[in-house]
Amino acid sequence: NAGVTQTPKFQVLKTGQSMTLQCAQDMNHNSMYWYRQDPGMGLRLIYYSASEGTTDKGEVPNGYNVSRLNKREFSLRLESAAPSQTSVYFCATQSGLGAKNIQYFGAGTRLSVL
Amino acid sequence: AQKITQTQPGMFVQEKEAVTLDCTYDTSDPSYGLFWYKQPSSGEMIFLIYQGSYDQQNATEGRYSLNFQKARKSANLVISASQLGDSAMYFCAIGGSARQLTFGSGTQLTVLP
Numbered sequence: 523n524a525g526v527t528q529t530p531k532f533q534v535l536k537t538g539q540s541m542t543l544q545c546a547q548d549m550n551h552n553s554m555y556w557y558r559q560d561p562g563m564g565l566r567l568i569y570y571s572a573s574e575g576t577t578d579k580g581e582v583p584n585g586y587n588v589s590r591l592n593k594r595e596f597s598l599r600l601e602s603a604a605p606s607q608t609s610v611y612f613c614a615t616q617s618g619l620g621a622k623n624i625q626y627f628g629a630g631t632r633l634s635v636l
Numbered sequence: 637a638q639k640i641t642q643t644q645p646g647m648f649v650q651e652k653e654a655v656t657l658d659c660t661y662d663t664s665d666p667s668y669g670l671f672w673y674k675q676p677s678s679g680e681m682i683f684l685i686y687q688g689s690y691d692q693q694n695a696t697e698g699r700y701s702l703n704f705q706k707a708r709k710s711a712n713l714v715i716s717a718s719q720l721g722d723s724a725m726y727f728c729a730i731g732g733s734a735r736q737l738t739f740g741s742g743t744q745l746t747v748l749p
Contacts, residue, residue, distance in 0.1 A: 563741055570736060623669060
């Protein structure tokens with residue numbers, strides 16, 4: 523039972539390059555999330571998808587796009603990477619039932635933009 | 637809007653002692669949940685414990701308990717009988733009607749042998 527799988531685990535980009543971070547879950551959860559974590563800070567929400575076919579902006583969406591490909595998969599795309607996007611990116615899922623919104627996280631993708 | 641404040645950037649505790657990690661929150665949602673996550677040095681986020689705003693009793697999960705004081709808007713995590721493996725970053729988070737979580741900045745706990 524893999525839970526939430528993120529690929530790749532590490533990535534180095536040059537400024538201006540593009541890339542897509544992949545997230546897949548086998549928990550049959552409706553909601554999926556993308557966060558970034560910068561040194562010394564908590565997680566900040568980039569985008570989320572409450573259910574298949576819907577996406578919404580979070581706290582820090584600028585410079586990112588997302589696609590909810592199906593119930594299992596939620597990808598995050600950087601069209602033109604900037605050094606300010608150097609961070610650790612986490613995908614999370616949630617069953618979406620009431621206020622007990624336990625989120626389960628992937629292992630993270632560590633991204634460096636030079 | 638929701639907000640979490642963790643005022644202890646770092647904490648030290650002796651092995652086998654208990655430790656309390658502080659968390660205060662602010663929200664306009666009438667129904668909400670408080671969460672604690674552990675992030676070891678390996679980087680993954682591990683769910684520890686949950687407390688609902690309408691739960692009458694404080695939540696417990698093994699050595700973890702949540703000291704929930706609604707009037708003070710605090711949700712402190714208590715770890716009993718600390719172990720070396722408890723050394724990690726701990727994050728408090730709040731969730732409400734928007735089905736999103738808002739995280740605090742975290743507390744780095746170091747357990748001393």
